[in-house]
Amino acid sequence: MRKILLIDGNSMLFRAYYGTMSRGLMKSTSGIPTNAVYGFSTMLNRALEMFEPTHILIAFDTKDKTFRHDLFDDYKGTRKPVDEELVSQFALIREFLDAANIHRLELSGYEADDIIGTIAKKYPNDEIDILTSDRDLLQIIDDHTDVLLMKKGLTNIERMDKNALMSEMNLTPSQVVDMKALMGDASDNIPGVPSIGEKTAMKLLLKYGDLDTVYAHADEIKGKMGENLRTYKEQAYLSYDLAKIHYDVPLEIDMDQYAIDIDRHATNAFYRKYDMNSLVVEVESESSDADFSISDFDASWIGNDVSIYLDKEGAYLSDGVRYAFLDRDAMGESADFEKLLNKSRVLVSESKPLYRFLLEKGLDIDPYHFDDLMVLSFIVDGNLTTFDKVRDDFNLWYPENEGYKISRKLFDVWDAQIKKAQVEDVLDVFEKIERPLTKVLAKAEHVGFNVDPKVLDEIERDTKAEMDEVSSQIFEMVGESFNLNSPKQLSEVLFDKLELPQIKKRSTAVGVLEALYDKHPIIPLVLEYRRIQKLYSTYAVGLQKHISKDHKIHTTLNQHATQTGRLSSSEPNLQNISVRDEAGRKVRSAFVASEGNVLLSIDYSQIELRVLSFLAKEEKMMEAFNEERDIHKETARDIFGVAEVDSAMRREAKSVNFGIIYGMSDYGLSQQLDIPVKSAKQYIERYHE
Incomplete structure (x- = not known):
């Protein structure tokens, strides 16, 4: 049995584009936007690792109108124009897929949904997964077809089969279309029946089963709902036709042509052409498995540059030509491992857990100095708040028992992040502040907080x-x-x-x-x-x-x-x-000092505002600080227009000061201060005057 992965190309490309835009628009050195292609490629590589298909096909919409526009001129008429930066990458993604030898299909007059539905129904003896974020495709689910709903990139995917659909939505696959016919779909501008929302549509389907049976009993349904059903019957059936996926797209398909055979050399050339070099590293290193050997860990590792990927099972080590695995018990029992950490250059996926491990063994961690990929990555890109996000960025996803593949790639990722840190001029932040801080935090966690x-x-x-x-x-x-x-x-x-x-x-x-x-x-x-x-x-x-x-x-x-x-x-x-x-x-009061010690509360005085006033050259604020006046009272006088400030005014002004510098909206400020949005907006406007 073949395992076929059908991908909704438009859905994944849009998700890749908007999922990477929070970090800014990526461009090649020649100025070509690439973030959607980079994200798409990363997601595709990870999907191949996660779902292990034998065959793959990606379907796209075309710019042309479809048969649905012939039924309803305003179909999808409310959608906003696509960003130009994304439009320019549609041709680029086709170039990438052609280079990778991954087949794509698009057909004028039909949507990607119809192509996917037609293929899924044509091969009932194969196992089919459909990767999308579009719930319209749930109607395709059957005994051999599941829908993989992307909820957050590829880090949160929900597998929907018939049982899951019934459990989560209380619907059968065919009722997905009936539901859309009744309630409509604003995203596609499908009208549905006025005043019937999801809850009402669900009640009707639970009682009557499908759209035809609802209308067979429409005269029995009382009130405004019954009146609207009868008045808008034609519109309901139009909505049904718009929402229903067609399984008869004229396609000549030989599924054997879609067996996975990715051209790694061609994808490397594509990545280099558009300066997506981190993906080149990942792809090229895949072919080097044969050059690596499984090794028992011993003293011969000491003195080498070693990268370590830590997970819940233990440590995966690589020195560039071999790899080894130590489970948690072996890590604690191996004297050579302890020497390695002290005598070698060690790059760790995240160093704080390793420092904690040493502390729990009773060792002084001051002599140990690890390179920490997670902390460096966060400094380079504040969106990389977990190592899973670093893995997303560099396509470091493998089966759980193949952590060694991650360990041996850490130095490549490290080199890429070091270059970014140099360009952003933040390497000193890592070396002088964040890396030393990791040890301090490890010690604080280890010591703990005394509790009564x-x-x-x-x-x-x-x-x-x-x-x-x-x-x-x-x-x-x-x-x-x-x-x-x-x-x-x-x-x-x-x-x-x-x-x-x-x-x-x-x-x-x-x-x-x-x-x-x-x-x-x-x-x-x-x-x-x-x-x-x-x-x-x-x-x-x-x-x-x-x-x-x-x-x-x-x-x-x-x-x-x-x-x-x-x-x-x-x-x-x-x-x-x-x-x-x-x-x-x-x-x-339950947190107390241990015997012979005291607890101290130490803080900089309004450090963010002092830095802000200096960077912004805000003379009034700098003057208040230099004269040691209360900055929150100064702000209160300005926004309330009073000479005497009480404690409540000062407290609100403090929220204004700190909220605004961190980008708080008028709504956010209104919620924090429990005041009307209009008043919060006035506070902010006066603050900027």
């Missing part, structure tokens, strides 16, 4: 009692008990029993509840319950789960998780414990 469990026990008892009290008031108010932590049950009480107005499809999110605050006395109680419940689950109980045998919490301090470069904390997050309310201060 008695304080957390007390908070647990108190918050549990408060939750019981508030929930009792709520149950008494509605005359029944229910699970307050269940959005579904809470929604039924609020919108069915109490008949409160529905703002966002029966949502019980905090923003919705705040909008309903004055509509019923139950709402303030629900919000109070949630505040206490978060304190209970996140801190009182949650923190206790993280206390180790040494009575400490060993959080993870993230050096490369935020685009602003600030540190963050996770597992658990110790940076979001509020100091502004009594509950938060109580939780903080």
Whole structure:
């Protein structure tokens, strides 16, 4: 049985383009935009690794109108024009696929969906996967055809078969078309039936099964829904014809022609031509497997340049001509491995876990100096916040047991990132700030934070009692008990029993509840319950789960998780414990110094604003700092137009100062200060005056 991968080319190219635009538009040295092609190629290479097809074909739309435009002139009429930078890359992607010997199909008068559907139905005895982000293709699913829905590049893919479609959407494949006929599709400008949305369409299909049966009973359906169904029957069936994929595209296909046989030399030439050199490295190194040998790790490795890829299983090592694997136990038991780390130049995918490993062995890590690819990559590109994203950028995806392929490519990626760091003039940031900081963070994680469990026990008892009290008031108010932590049950009480107005499809999110605050006395109680419940689950109980045998919490301090470069904390997050309310201060009191030590809180005074005033040459701000005036009070005087500033004004001005320099919108500021958007906009305008 053949394993056929059919790719929706337009869908993947658009996803590649917009997925890479956050880093700016990539261009070749001759000025040709290449980011969509780079992203497409990277995604394609990874798809081949992940799904291991034997045959592949990529289908594209054409610029020409299709038979659907003959049915409805305004089909897809609301779509915005495609960016010129993307339009120019359509020809480039065809050049790439031709070079790679990957077959593509496009046919005037038909869409890629129709080509894919026709091929899928023509080969019922083969295993077929369809890679797309377009849910229209879900109607093709059958016993031998699955749809692989791209939700985030290729890092988040959902395999949809008949069971998954029923489980997630409560639909059969054929009902996908019926659904579109009833509710329409704004993205394709398919009209559907007015006033029938997804929820109503679902109810109709659950009751009647398909569009024809809905209309067989249309006279029985009362109210506005029945009236619209009857009035817009012709429009519903037009929508059905627009949404339905055709399986009769006139194609002459011999699937054996589409067996995978990628021309690596030609793709190398293409990558070099358009300056996508990191992909050249990856492709060329694929052919060098035979030059590498599996080796037992021993003292002969010491003194060589070694790259190490760490994963949950252990360490994959490469010295350029051989590779070895050490599991976690072997890493700890090998004296030669310890010597290697101290005597050799070592490049690590991420160095902090390796420093932690040495600390846990009781070793002093000061003599060890590792090159850290993850930290360097983050400095070069703030979007690369995880090593998986680095792997995406450099196509470092292989089966789990082939980590050695990653280890031996780390130096190539390192060299590419070093060149970028030199161009961006950020190499000093890596050498003098970030690389030394990694050791400091490893030590801090290893030492941990001392915790008094008695304080957390007390908070647990108190918050549990408060939750019981508030929930009792709520149950008494509605005359029944229910699970307050269940959005579904809470929604039924609020919108069915109490008949409160529905703002966002029966949502019980905090923003919705705040909008309903004055509509019923139950709402303030629900919000109070949630505040206490978060304190209970996140801190009182949650923190206790993280206390180790040494009575400490060993959080993870993230050096490369935020685009602003600030540190963050996770597992658990110790940076979001509020100091502004009594509950938060109580939780903080559980963190105590170990015997003979004290805890110090040290911070730069408004460092971001000082740097900003210097870089922007903002005379007024620099003058305030030089004269040691309170910058937040100065801002408050300006935006409120007053001479005397109270504490509330200063607090709001502080939010304005820090929010604006990090790009906060008027809406974001309004949410933070709990003020109207109009007022927040005025604050920002006055700030810039």
